Amino acid sequence: MLKGKEQCSFEDVWPQKRPIVLKLLKQETVTQQEWQDLFYSVHLVCLWDEKGSAKIYDCLRDDIVDFIVQAQKRVLVQREDQALLKTYIIEWRKFFTQSNYLPLPFRQLETSMQGKSSSSNHTSSSSNPQKKPASEESIVRKLMLDSWNQHIFKEIKDRLQDAAMKIVHAERNGDAFDSQLVIGVRESYVNLCSNIDDKLEIYRENFEAAYLNATAAFYRLKANEQQQLNGVQVFMRYADTKLREEEARAQRYLEPSSFHPLAQCCVNVLIGDHLTTLLAECAPLIKAGETDRLNLMFRLLDRVQGGVEPMLRDLENHIVSAGLADMLSAADVITQDSEKYVERLLELFRRFSTLVKEAFNDDPRFLTARDKAFKTVVNDTTVFKLELPTAITARGTKVTTPESKCPELLANYCDMLLRRTPLSKRLTSEQIESRLKDVLLVLKYVSNKDVFMRYHKVHLTRRLILDSSADSEKEEDMVEWLREVGMPADYVNKLARMFQDIKVSEDLNAQFRSSTSRHDAINIKILNAGAWARCSERVSVSLPLELEDYIPDVEEFYKKKHSGRKLQWYHHMSNGTITFVNNVGRFDLDVTTFQMAVLFAWNQRPMEKVSYENLRLATELPDPELRRTLWSLVAFPKLKRQLLLMDPVCQAPKDFAENSLFWINQEFAIIKNGKPQRRGKFNLIGRLQLSTERSQQEDNQSIVQLRILRTQEAIIKIMKMRKRLNNAALQAELIDILKNMFLPSKKMIKEQLEWLIEHKYMRRDDDDINTFIYMA
Amino acid sequence: MKVKIKSWMGVATWRWIANDENCGICRMSFENCCPECSLPGDDCPLVWGACSHCFHMHCIVKWLNSQPNSQQCPMCRQNWKFNIQ
């Protein structure tokens, strides 16, 4: 305003100010006065000269380009790669530093230019209301960087990249070079970008791409070479080392955003491309138990898609085949000896659990594969099977589906640990506990837990009735452990009830004894019918008179204690100790009540030979029970001299005829060290009795019956909740509910669905026979 | 030769002495428990009325509780009284 217009035009002002700009470009010193003049002049021209801004801009651009062309010449003069890089980096750093200063005096230019060219910047500035630092949106700075990009970078970037990659390559081959050069180049790529939305654009599209390509090419070659030269095992270690090396190298030479793409690139070339070769090693390594190598393989293959799944399959297959082979090779022993079987199984588990831990760090996927394989081994039926009748048809023919005998053997093993046996005597309390826990571990894999439950209960019944538990505390612990591992609550509650019955019976016996002066050697056990195993069948027997007299007393006593109840005797479970006196000596024998009844037949006629027929009349035992009982007295396995003798001699209980004769062995004695003893105790109960012939057959049948019942219950439970459900969904839910007990067969599910439909619990949808609708 | 009993362990279960097979209220057999229970026996006892009719305790109590005005035996409509023996 104060000055004439002619003094403010571009043509008037700029020629004097331009040298200052050139000085700045060349990083030469400018005085404070010059610096301030430049500010003022730009301001003046932009405000007073209508076309001033555009003219300054054009001139500035020309000067920048000129400068860059000079710099380019200085760079391109370098023939040698490293010198080229070095020069480029020096020039670039200088230029880049100036790109922070030079824009400052041109602020007025920016303001006036922005009015015109706002359309290009508009979107970004309006979408981002936060004010960006001046240098970032500076037009002059952008001009500088873009010009550099166009006039120098585009020309030589390939040479730059090549040179940088050569350095990296040399480094990979073990030669040392100046890594700062690579870093310098990378920085120029990063800083060069004027795209504020994607600042790494130039870096990514050029430097990163070149780096990845070079890496891939390098290792593609090396990997094949290594494999052919040293084999797969060594190659795995090579790949592992190189992956780590490259990760470390990336930290130095790449931006963080490139770490993942680079790792992926290395993984692909070093592992992905060799997947088949690597996987081929897996099964042999598992077989050889090479945990270190497997661990390495796992770490490598876990990094590629589809790498681990085949390993899982290999592991599962191996455990199954090794496990089954192991069982098969020991079939003779383990089918007879539940201790050996369980120990063999546990040994197998331990072996493979250790493998999974050491080789695969207990990775959940491998644990699952291991568990799946264990399940197969445990439930396999090739070595031994339990025949369960699936259905009893009208004609009485049985269709059986074989199941693994594992649950039965597990229950037997449990019994050996909990009963007073040589095994339980040999072990400490802690050892027994840990073995019981082992059983529970195996039980986890058994699909038909109901079989275990039934056998376990039978054994427990026997132990409690015969007072043959090794440790009553452990017995009750076991019940709680079974609860903890998810055995059905009503089953566990019944076990607990059994203990309660025994305790109640003890109190009852004490009261009974104080109420009567007679026989204090009589004890009773009063059981709750629903809780115990095999209470369904009662066998009549003519008791020895001594006992027969006694029964009414007990019944009367009980009636007084519990009005409205009466006792039902289960003599096949009762037992006692008798004193047997003959010419040789005097022996205390533990016997079943049936054995007692048979022996008492001779009390009045000790020397007589009694026929089978007469024994039946005397004892009133049913035929199968009498045969079994007699057999235990004429052919008890552990006795050298039997209690009874027979004529004719039979080979099996079924060979007894009506007129077969039996008599007391007057020479009976317990033999120790080849010498007959005059005194002694002997247990004739053994594994016999407590169950009747029929109830043993019924056992397996009742497992099936119970399964039917459980299946029906579960179906109703599901249908009641869902109201309406299709077949597939119903089956899935059903299996889920029943999995803690047994695996229902498709056939049984179908039969029970039909039954429930027939009995109006549910019906099929009229429009879709595969959908069921709950009724009521 | 002589056999003498030194000791004996008799095993028995017990059952209710009821004049009917089923509970007149829930129609379940007395051998089993009432429909609300799962284990027959001590947990689901039977009770007798002065009229000698017998029910699951849970069943008769439920019935009596649902009858605020009169307390009758469901079988014979006599006034219900628990028979305490």
Place this chain on the structure above:
Amino acid sequence: MSLVSKMESKSSATSPSERRLHKELLALIKEPPPGVKVDVDSVGKNLQEWKINIDGVEGTLYEGEHFQLLFKFNNKYPFDSPEVTFIGSNIPVHPHVYSNGHICLSILTDDWSPALSVQSVCLSISSMLSSCREKKRPPDNTLYVKTCNKNPKKTKWWYHDDTV
């Protein structure tokens, strides 16, 4: 059959009232008393509503006639009585049966007992019909049918003379 009873005694999935209804239903299908027949299809759709056909007894005023009863049960059954009405085109003309099918019978309300059953109710109704000496509607039929609640159990019955 043993399985059926086991099923019903043990299944925790069904409610006590459902279990008892099932038991009664199977018994009624298996051994129906003379002149009483469950409409199995109706029960099949809904266990809480049964249609039962009963025949007029030979030698009575209703000989040759066929009636249909509707039983509705709630989940308190058998502690709560069922709602029982005659339905269909033929409502018996009887001094204790209203033309809308409602029945004035004390065992259906005040004198209900859980020891009663569908079968015993059917037999009671049948014998109520059989003992009738003159076919006529209750004297208050017109007024009652106009003013009564749909549910006969809501009616405060003043029971007619039992002897008809």
